[in-house]
Amino acid sequence: MRKGELESAGNSKMSSEICLKSLESCLEKYIPGNELKEVKRILYGRSDDNAIEVPEETMAIAAKHGFEVRAFSIPAQKEQLRTPRIVRVAAIQNSICLETTARLEAQRQAIYDKITNIIKAAAAAKANIVCMQEAWTMPFAFCTREKFPWCEFAEDAKHGPTTKLIQTLAAQYNMVIISPILERDSEHSDIIWNTAVVISNRGNYLGKHRKNHIPRVGDFNESTYYYEGNTGHPIFETEFGKIAINICYGRHHPQNWMMFGLNGAEIVFNPSATVGALSEPLWGVEARNAAIANSYFTVAINRVGTESFPNEFTSGDGKKAHQDFGPFYGSSYIAAPNGVRTPGLSRDQDGLLIAEIDLNLCRQVKDFWGFPMTQRLPLYAESFAKVCDLNFKPQIIREGDNN
Numbered sequence: 001m002r003k004g005e006l007e008s009a010g011n012s013k014m015s016s017e018i019c020l021k022s023l024e025s026c027l028e029k030y031i032p033g034n035e036l037k038e039v040k041r042i043l044y045g046r047s048d049d050n051a052i053e054v055p056e057e058t059m060a061i062a063a064k065h066g067f068e069v070r071a072f073s074i075p076a077q078k079e080q081l082r083t084p085r086i087v088r089v090a091a092i093q094n095s096i097c098l099e100t101t102a103r104l105e106a107q108r109q110a111i112y113d114k115i116t117n118i119i120k121a122a123a124a125a126k127a128n129i130v131c132m133q134e135a136w137t138m139p140f141a142f143c144t145r146e147k148f149p150w151c152e153f154a155e156d157a158k159h160g161p162t163t164k165l166i167q168t169l170a171a172q173y174n175m176v177i178i179s180p181i182l183e184r185d186s187e188h189s190d191i192i193w194n195t196a197v198v199i200s201n202r203g204n205y206l207g208k209h210r211k212n213h214i215p216r217v218g219d220f221n222e223s224t225y226y227y228e229g230n231t232g233h234p235i236f237e238t239e240f241g242k243i244a245i246n247i248c249y250g251r252h253h254p255q256n257w258m259m260f261g262l263n264g265a266e267i268v269f270n271p272s273a274t275v276g277a278l279s280e281p282l283w284g285v286e287a288r289n290a291a292i293a294n295s296y297f298t299v300a301i302n303r304v305g306t307e308s309f310p311n312e313f314t315s316g317d318g319k320k321a322h323q324d325f326g327p328f329y330g331s332s333y334i335a336a337p338n339g340v341r342t343p344g345l346s347r348d349q350d351g352l353l354i355a356e357i358d359l360n361l362c363r364q365v366k367d368f369w370g371f372p373m374t375q376r377l378p379l380y381a382e383s384f385a386k387v388c389d390l391n392f393k394p395q396i397i398r399e400g401d402n403n
């Protein structure tokens with residue numbers, strides 16, 4: 001395969017030969033002006049990215065610390081009886097900082113320092129709500145199946161060191177911050193969970209949500225560490241809108257997205273950790289489809305970089321043992337209920353993505369498309385109840401049945 005050529009979605013192998021910075025950079029490089037506009041209209045929902053200016057202070061912090069910043073707006077129509085509800089949401093994608101063999105405290109502190117700088121840049125760009133990637137304080141070590149030392153990263157959701165740091169930053173910058181961590185519930189037998197903690201813009205602990213769907217695919221051996229979440233589908237009412245978190249693998253489950261919508265979410269964040277060989281062709285589809293189907297905004301966030309572990313592990317597929325997942329592909333993006341999406345951040349670099357959105361768009365799209373009205377929930381409630389019965393008989397009609 002030649003450099004720059006894309007492999008088909010059916011071929012899940014990612015070639016190290018290909019250095020694709022982002023899908024958009026490739027489109028922009030090879031598609032001429034007018035056609036590019038039309039391609040973007042069809043692929044991204046609008047012909048113009050609607051990039052907005054990023055303040056100098058943000059750019060200076062980004063230049064000093066080596067991360068990308070991109071900012072876009074997603075407006076709504078002006079209404080006569082409601083004022084616009086303009087909110088700036090931000091996503092942070094990043095690599096880890098030190099080798100996974102470094103002392104845990106040093107690894108975590110180095111990530112804290114990196115994220116503190118990116119949050120500072122987000123604050124300078126007037127972000128109201130910021131979300132980090134899944135398990136942001138640590139390497140995504142769940143491929144290894146080793147308990148030691150990785151479980152040591154788990155910490156109390158309300159009183160742990162990460163929440164303390166985030167509370168300080170949230171209050172300092174008047175920002176709601178979503179902090180996805182590995183949680184240890186010391187009040188309940190020291191059980192570990194994959195959890196997103198929500199801190200209000202006054203620095204108060206608003207609550208937490210535990211990951212509902214735990215993967216058992218490829219090297220994602222997360223069920224070795226934690227169980228399916230028990231916190232339902234909470235919506236956090238903040239000064240900047242009603243928000244929810246669908247953690248990583250939950251994005252493959254339409255009902256998970258739907259329940260956040262039914263509880264009234266206006267923005268659903270999807271902090272993730274996923275690799276190209278497994279899921280890259282799905283990435284641009286799932287969170288965007290959820291935004292359309294549920295009339296809310298979605299913010300899909302993935303880490304970058306390759307994290308190598310000291311001991312080899314296998315994927316249970318007969319292939320050679322290895323020490324890393326392969327690269328996490330970043331590509332964080334924001335999607336709107338009308339199907340518009342921002343370009344993605346790069347596939348390989350730390351980044352801050354900001355979108356200025358008007359939450360009025362949620363209701364406007366509900367009125368236009370009528371998806372909540374036409375959803376037929378009672379029909380599905382009845383069908384789901386039947387499917388959950390152990391004696392369920394699938395509704396299949398075969399040739400000859402009706403003769």
Ligand SMILES: NC(=O)NCCC(=O)O
Binds near residue numbers: 215220249250274
């Ligand atoms: N972190 C996580 O749930 N990853 C699973 C892989 C995927 O859903 O793409």
